[in-house]
Amino acid sequence: MFRDSLIASMRKRWPDLHVELSVPPDPSLGDYSLNAAFALAKKERRPVLQVAEVLAEAIREDHATCVKEVRIVPPGFVNIVLQESYLQRKLSEAYRSPDRYGSSGAGKGRKVIVEYSSPNIAKSMHVGHLRSTIIGDALANVYDALGYDVIRWNYIGDWGTQFGNLIAAYKKWGSEAELEKDPVPYMESLYVRFHAEKEQDPALEDAGREEFRKLESGDSENRKLWERFRGLSLERFSMMYGRLGVALAGGDAVTTKGESDYEDRLAGLVEELSGNGIAAPGEGGALVADLSGFGIATAAMLRKSDGATVYLTRDLASLRERATIAGVAKILYVVANQQALHFEQLFAMAELMKQKGLIRENLPELNHVKFGLVLGADGKKFSTREGNAVALADVLNEAEHRAENVVHEKNPELDEARVHETAHDVALAAVKYNDLRQHPHSDITFDWDAMLDLSGNSGPYLQYTHARLANIAAKAGAPEEAGELTGLEHPAERALMSALLDFPEAVAACARLSALNPLALYLYELAGLANRYYEQVRVMDEEDTAVRGARVVLVATVAAVLKRGLGILGIRAPERI
């Protein structure tokens, strides 16, 4: 791609220079803008416009075959206008193999583990789980597109005192018939009731702890109950993943493990940690590790005073297991910002273990991909305990209901099954895009109308644009080969061709920033250009067959890139919506 080769050639001439290419705010200013002149001028203590001239000359020399013009724009930008022939060549390449477009191969031979979703058993998925699940799924797709070998890791919360609470609640109030009827909501209601009643009856708390202790020590009755709760929950999760269209249902590239899977290694791990002086008994007899050397004020607790293990210890065991998988270069944890401290502690512990030789020397890069909470309309966080969370299933039902009305209205001739299927795709697009277009770090306020909006800056808008482009391409008959591309001279056409070049960069930016909004924003802008294009320029009415053919290629390519970009975001792009 031009972008990479230009940066490479600049680095060759000025090795230490920070070179960045951006897209100017207005297409009339050029296709790319280079801002290295400011830095170079400072370094060489020369006037910026003079230095810019030197850079411009270097670009003219190095890239004569694809650069049409280089302009100096005050105060010191070096703007580049690409040759039409270059844009046409790139367009024709993208037309030939849209599926490989944007795959840089940057991750070839490297493995990355993306942990996401990670629900707790016995609780229904609510809107809070949505973010991890769709951000993680899309981020995994991004790495996949970059050529990484991606392992999607679903780390199920299936262990801990809370399951002692659930067992205690079930023994006290539970009914097999109710459990059978609608398992997850029923378990959840027991959980909510437990928390409500323990306010009055503090003995419940101890009962829960005791049930968990029994579970941990292998009590067969508790074990059986727990396995039943776990199995029923996983079944429901699988159904939800299918409905969401995320790649967690199973297969070679997916690892589903629970915290319980690490239970048998915890005693050994804890022993290693205390044997190496990483952890020591603290106040009240719990085993803790001092992490003040890492600037973490809160000591990490690894074992409770009653001998039961905690989340951190299990996560550490899991981290060690992941790190031993050959070729793993990175582990991403797509988990809410809420758990920032936990991951700081986890990563510091891994570092300590590395120093003591308890974990492999070249530890993979560890990255907590944090995201803000979904807040209720009152601006406070949802809480399963208080039972005010909006169920994910309700969101999807409502989204599909709204989408179905619109699809039906816009496509009266479609049969019932097609309407239903399309509405499902449209609804998911609305829900997913509404999240992915936002910067992950911000908290988002749950709002039915914003989440389910089918117009404006929305997923369905992108699907609509794709469908219209695909429709034109189909009606006009897209050729086998791109052939000679001539007559693409309208400013809107040039803008589209130029925009197509930036797709790979948008994908790369997502990996670099651990965010999906760069790609979402790119696709929205591309779709905007496309909408303005077919508003202004007719494809099928064009009499010159060569020009008409070139336009069809352009339209089909933009459609394909939209489809591929949406695919990375986990959104389907039907031929018609």
Next chain:
RNA sequence: GCCCCCGUAGCUCAACGGAUAGAGCGGCAGCCUUCGAAGCUGAAGAUGGAGGUUCGAUUCCUUCCGGGGGCACCA
């Protein structure tokens, strides 16, 4: 008290140190005999306060104010 996020238009959100701070929703004025109006066009409307670094700050630093989250026996 300490730590992590976030303060941008009436509302919900963009802008990986760059050019005239972009969108959507809502409100206003237009465009369907022509490839799909889930669209397009036009006008109105914003960077919490104070310092600092920089040729250039919504972005980086300091501080204050405001919101959310977290801080060893939950996960």
